[in-house]
Amino acid sequence: MVQRDELKGQCPPHIWYPPHTCPANSPFVEWGKGAINSSETFPKPEHESVGPSERDIAVADIWPLLPATIGAGATILLLLMANHKQWNNERDDEDFEGFPEPQDTPVGSAVVVIYSIIATAGVSYYVFRVLTSTDGHMLTTFIPVASAISLLLIYFAAAYDLEYHMVPGSFSGKRFGNDIVSELFTFVYFSVTTFATASMGDFSPISDASRILVTLEVLFFIYIFTMGIVFFADP
Known part of the structure; x- marks a missing residue:
């Protein structure tokens, strides 16, 4: 029973091994130990903006x-x-000798x-x-x-x-x-x-x-x- 309770909220071992927490919209989610609360907000990873060098x-x-x-x-x-x-x-003047110096x-x-x-x-x-x-x-x-x-x-x-x-x-x-x-x-x-x-x-x-x-x-x-x-x- 203890092992079964620990697996609540996790995908079956034959799908993911070792067992991982299922996505919030997965039909395997059961509210219990290890379950994901879909109402929780996860912080977005902060990516450092890389400008021109x-x-x-x-x-x-x-x-x-x-x-x-x-x-x-x-x-x-x-x-x-x-x-x-x-x-x-x-071209226009055949006698043209060029511009003066x-x-x-x-x-x-x-x-x-x-x-x-x-x-x-x-x-x-x-x-x-x-x-x-x-x-x-x-x-x-x-x-x-x-x-x-x-x-x-x-x-x-x-x-x-x-x-x-x-x-x-x-x-x-x-x-x-x-x-x-x-x-x-x-x-x-x-x-x-x-x-x-x-x-x-x-x-x-x-x-x-x-x-x-x-x-x-x-x-x-x-x-x-x-x-x-x-x-x-x-x-």
Whole structure:
């Protein structure tokens, strides 16, 4: 009898073994020892809400990249529009010899240099935030950091090309290109080799503004190199 009383309110052993308390709506429930009172309320398990991590916030917070993005896009668009206008004039006039050489514009060069400093500072700050919020996980930092660096390299290529058109003789070298598109490819090559400090010497900055731009890009490489050492050396 004692064993039978203890099994009241529990499912038969041939269904669940060892015997468990039946659900409240089960026909096997008998009010007794071990029965479930359907009127009782059970507290819901508290699940800790997991929000975005610090790394996710740093990666998604892309406002420091806006100066480089806007600058590169606007410069490339301006150069392409100028190239399209020149191509139309050459097509309409067979005797067209091209636009006259642009005059030296120190104000324009100063604007390019100042804006380049702002763009470089923004990308540097973004890289710093991403590297300092990932707890040493390399895979979670590679894509955002590589994307930010590539963006700045493209910006510098566009800035070099713009300086090349604003200031005659700002760069020395051969085979810059016959149009804006080929020039952009040339200056992308120059930007990448400058950043990697592996310049072959086929192109060189001559004007003060172009030298400042090259120096700024090399300083950015030193910053990235130093941050990489600190990031990987930190256990």
